[in-house]
Amino acid sequence: AFSQAYDGPPLMGSLRLDVVFIFPRPASMRWKTKPMPRVQHASRFDLDNLVKGLADALTKLAWIDDAQIAELHAEKWIAAGDEPPRVEVQIAVLDGSKALDGQGQPPNRVGDQGQ
Numbered sequence: 001a002f003s004q005a006y007d008g009p010p011l012m013g014s015l016r017l018d019v020v021f022i023f024p025r026p027a028s029m030r031w032k033t034k035p036m037p038r039v040q041h042a043s044r045f046d047l048d049n050l051v052k053g054l055a056d057a058l059t060k061l062a063w064i065d066d067a068q069i070a071e072l073h074a075e076k077w078i079a080a081g082d083e084p085p086r087v088e089v090q091i092a093v094l095d096g097s098k099a100l101d102g103q104g105q106p107p108n109r110v111g112d113q114g115q
Helices: 047-058
Strands: 015-023 069-078 086-093 110-114
Touching: 015 047, 047 069, 047 086
Parallel strands: 015 069
Antiparallel strands: 015 086, 086 110
């Protein structure tokens, strides 16, 4: 899914990563008449391990090395009743960085919402 949102070369320089992991809603939390908003996921799957797996997966696609991530914001949620599970990723080049894409141009924000 990431390569559909961004087909450029890996970014260089200091980056900010914002990520939201949205897990499927378990059957025990589904109701026909009560509201089913998103709820924070406070069990199973350590957030730091989820981020590490994502950062490793995006190495050579989004950035040269995950050590380039200088700022990070991460969340994990259980989906609302009508919401599909997914991972939402936004990558931004930090202003103080002289980051360039592989073609010598300053990159813009890269975002991916999907599978």
